[in-house]
Amino acid sequence: MAKRKAALYMTMIALAGMLAGCGSNSTNTSGTSASEHEGHEQSSPAAAPEAAESGSHNGHGGDEKAGSNNGHGGGHGDMDGMEREQANADVKWSFQSGEPAAGAEAAIELNVTDAEGAPIEKFDLNHEKLMHLIAVSSDLNYFSHIHPNYESGGKFTVKETFPAAGAYKLFADFIPTGAAQQTMSTKVEVTGQAAAKVELKADQELVKTVEGQQVKLALSTTKAGEEAKLTYIFEDAATGEPVTDLEPYLGAVGHVVIISGDLEKYLHVHPLDEAAKGPDAVFATEFPEPGVYKIWGQFQRGGKTFIVPFVVNIQA
Ligand SMILES: [Cu+2]
Known part of the structure; x- marks a missing residue:
């Protein structure tokens, strides 16, 4: 009897495991990833974006739900034909280092719970990380893409140094095991020395030279509510040769990553062909509403990652 019960139990576990594993690269509950600052951008260029609804914001330390599936890019969202359940996750944000101040390292803690407040403890890896965190200044001039460490019991921690005083918005995206991708955001007020605001203006031309690469962005449409293909085209800036050795x-x-000028829409988009090496990298998304969006593309070549920002204007 006991044996039978145990067998039944094992079957259930196996089933749960299968369900949990469905569609994601792997299931992983243990911590990974030292937090890395692999992406910072702080200049004024512009770009084109796209997004997920990011709910209302309730100020400092408040949590907000940012729309549960944030356009996980083309061909790669809610995956493998299997519906994932909404997790209705909640995130409690706190600063272990006290009120964040410009130029000082802030220790950010995120506690992920379900709707009832119980910790969510298992997360799926999503592009090698259990959580992606994007921090932007309210003018979208500052952009940081970092990866919190998973401690345990739903708790993630990460350090970030905000460069100047003012309002910032943080977006965390993650996949509770067995559930859909979640995006949660919060607003943060940073004290200290402020920086001059940079006006968010659509780029006249979607071409930019970054770290030796000339990068062009072509949009298949600039209309809201349509599938928009974003094609990045890379050339070696020195030789004009097509770049064919982009690295994963x-x-x-x-x-x-695409964020609307009002900071309400957030999209984290992955390429249609993840294994591409250039000269093209193609992404597909949909701009939910008209307006100005900033689009940050992050790429790697020769062991170095670089960020290409553009600002675009999307019409009705
Ligand atoms: Cu990330």
Whole structure:
């Protein structure tokens, strides 16, 4: 009897494991990833974006739900034909280092719970990380893409140094095991020396030279509510030769984050062909509403990651 019960139990576990594993690269509950600052951008260029609804914001330390599936890019969202359940996760944000101040390292803690407040403890790896955290200044001039460490019991920690005083928004995206991708955000007020605001203006031309690469962005449409293909085209800036040796960054040829000028929409988009090496890298998304969006593409070549920002204007 006891044996039978045990067998039944094992079957259930196996089933749960299968369910949990469905569609994601792997299931992983243990910590990974030292937090890395692999992406910072702080200049004024512009770009084109796309996004997920990011709910209302309730100020400092408040949590907000940012729309549960944030356009996990083309061909790669809610995956493998299997519906994932909404997790209704909640994140409690706190600063262990006290009120964040410009130029000082802030220790950010995120506690992920379910709707009832019980910790969510298992997360799926998503592009090699259990959580991706994007911090932007309210003018979208500052952009940081970091990866919190998973401690245990739903708790993630990460350090970030905000460069100047003012309002910032933080977006955390993660996949509770067995559930859909979640994006949660919060607003943060940073004290200290402020920086001049940079006006968010659409780029006249979507071409930019970054770290020796000339990068062009072509949009298949600039209309809201349509599938928009984002094609990045890479050339060696010195020789004009097509770049064909882009390297995988977090398991894909590139990562694109798009945030609306009002900070309400957030999209983390992955490439259609993750194994691409250039000269093209293609992403697909949909701009939910008209407006100005900033688009950051993150790529890697020659062991170095670089960020290409553009600002675009999306029409009705
Ligand atoms: Cu990330």
